[in-house]
Amino acid sequence: MARMMYREAVLSTIAEEMERDENVVVLGEDIVGGNGTAGGPEAIGGIWSTSTGLYGKFGADRVIDTPISESAIMGAAAGLALSGKRPVAELMFADFIGVSLDQIWNQLAKFRYMFGGKTKCPAVIRMAWGAGYNAAAQHSQAVHQILTGMPGLKVVMPSTPADVKGLLRTAIRDDDPVIFLEHKALYGVKGEVSDDKDFMIPFGHARLTRAGNDVTIVSTGLLLGFCEAVADKLAAEGIGCDVIDPRTTSPLDEEAILDSVEVTGRLVVVDESNPRCGFAGDICAMVAEKAFASLKAPPLSVTPPHTPVPFARELETAYLPSIPKIEAAVRKVLSYR
Structure with missing residues (x-):
C-alpha cells in the first residue's frame, strides 16, 4: 500500500496505463504545462496538477495540448477511440459539457448502438466538478444527474484516492465511453492506495x-x-x-x-x-x-x-x-x- 493524494492517484494511474498500453493517449486544455512551461520541469500539469510530467515522459504524440474548445476535445476523443486508441480526455470543468453535448450524447454514447456492436468506443472523459471551492456558478456545478440520464455512458464518481486508482484503471481498460467525475474539493485529500498495477474496481459495485x-x-x-x-x-x-x-x-x-x-x-x-x-x-x-x-x-x-x-x-x-x-x-x- 502507498499513501497519496486524490490528484496523485489520478496522475499515477494514467501514467501506469500509458506505460502498459501504447494506445492510451491524453488530451485537453493546458495539460502539458499549465504554467506556460511547455512540459518543462516547472510545469504543473494543468490547473489540477493531474498530468504533471506526462509530456516529458511520453511526448507530444501521446500528450496533446488542445485549443480552448471543448467540442473539439470531445470530437477528437471520439475519433481517436474509433480508430483504435484509448483516449483520456480532460474537460477542465464539468460545467463546460454544454458546448460538447452533441459529441458526448449523440456520438460517443451511441456509436456502439448505431454501428450494431461492430465497433468499440473506449474513451474516458475526465471532469472536475462540484462546489465548495468558491468558484461561482459556471465552475461549481454537479452534472452527474444529466450524464447519468444518457444511455450508453458509464458514469463514475470516485470519493477516495483508492477508488480513483481502481475505478480509473477500469475506465481506461473499458471498451465503452466512461465519464470520470473528480470532485475538485477532494484533490488534496490523502488516503491509502494499492500498489498493484492491475488493481481494478468493477463498475456497479457500491x-x-x-x-x-x-x-x-x-x-x-x-x-x-x-x-x-x-x-x-x-x-x-x-x-x-x-x-x-x-x-x-x-x-x-x-x-x-x-x-x-x-x-x-x-x-x-x-x-x-x-x-x-x-x-x-x-x-x-x-x-x-x-x-x-x-x-x-x-x-x-x-x-x-x-x-x-x-x-x-x-x-x-x-x-x-x-x-x-x-x-x-x-x-x-x-x-x-
Missing part, C-alpha cells in the same frame, strides 16, 4: 463505508465525508447508519441500496445535484418503487436548493448540504415509528 441497522444513507463525492461524520456522531448515541457510496451512478448498484433499506427501513439520500430531476430523487423513487413494503418512514433527500451555485463563500456554504442538515434529516426519518 462501497459500504459505515454499517448500522437504523438508517441507510446514500451519498458520494465531497458530501460522503459529511455523511460519515454524521454516522460517527450518531453511533455514539447507539444509532447505526449504513453509509453507501455508489461509486458509479451508471451502472447503479441498486441491490446494495435495496438490501440495506430492507434492514433499516429508512433512507436518506445526500447529493450535490439540484432537487428537480436530480440523483437523490431518482434513488428515492427507486426505493419507493422496489422496497416500499420495507419502509418505516418516507425517503428523504438532502440537496442544494434549485438555484445556481452562489459565489459568496457564506452563500455557497449555505447552499451545500451540511452536517447539521444531514443529521436533521436522519433524525427526522428516525422519528417515524
Whole structure:
C-alpha cells in the first residue's frame, strides 16, 4: 500500500496505463504545462496538477495540448477511440459539457448502438466538478444527474484516492465511453492506495463505508465525508447508519441500496445535484418503487436548493448540504415509528 493524494492517484494511474498500453493517449486544455512551461520541469500539469510530467515522459504524440474548445476535445476523443486508441480526455470543468453535448450524447454514447456492436468506443472523459471551492456558478456545478440520464455512458464518481486508482484503471481498460467525475474539493485529500498495477474496481459495485441497522444513507463525492461524520456522531448515541457510496451512478448498484433499506427501513439520500430531476430523487423513487413494503418512514433527500451555485463563500456554504442538515434529516426519518 502507498499513501497519496486524490490528484496523485489520478496522475499515477494514467501514467501506469500509458506505460502498459501504447494506445492510451491524453488530451485537453493546458495539460502539458499549465504554467506556460511547455512540459518543462516547472510545469504543473494543468490547473489540477493531474498530468504533471506526462509530456516529458511520453511526448507530444501521446500528450496533446488542445485549443480552448471543448467540442473539439470531445470530437477528437471520439475519433481517436474509433480508430483504435484509448483516449483520456480532460474537460477542465464539468460545467463546460454544454458546448460538447452533441459529441458526448449523440456520438460517443451511441456509436456502439448505431454501428450494431461492430465497433468499440473506449474513451474516458475526465471532469472536475462540484462546489465548495468558491468558484461561482459556471465552475461549481454537479452534472452527474444529466450524464447519468444518457444511455450508453458509464458514469463514475470516485470519493477516495483508492477508488480513483481502481475505478480509473477500469475506465481506461473499458471498451465503452466512461465519464470520470473528480470532485475538485477532494484533490488534496490523502488516503491509502494499492500498489498493484492491475488493481481494478468493477463498475456497479457500491462501497459500504459505515454499517448500522437504523438508517441507510446514500451519498458520494465531497458530501460522503459529511455523511460519515454524521454516522460517527450518531453511533455514539447507539444509532447505526449504513453509509453507501455508489461509486458509479451508471451502472447503479441498486441491490446494495435495496438490501440495506430492507434492514433499516429508512433512507436518506445526500447529493450535490439540484432537487428537480436530480440523483437523490431518482434513488428515492427507486426505493419507493422496489422496497416500499420495507419502509418505516418516507425517503428523504438532502440537496442544494434549485438555484445556481452562489459565489459568496457564506452563500455557497449555505447552499451545500451540511452536517447539521444531514443529521436533521436522519433524525427526522428516525422519528417515524
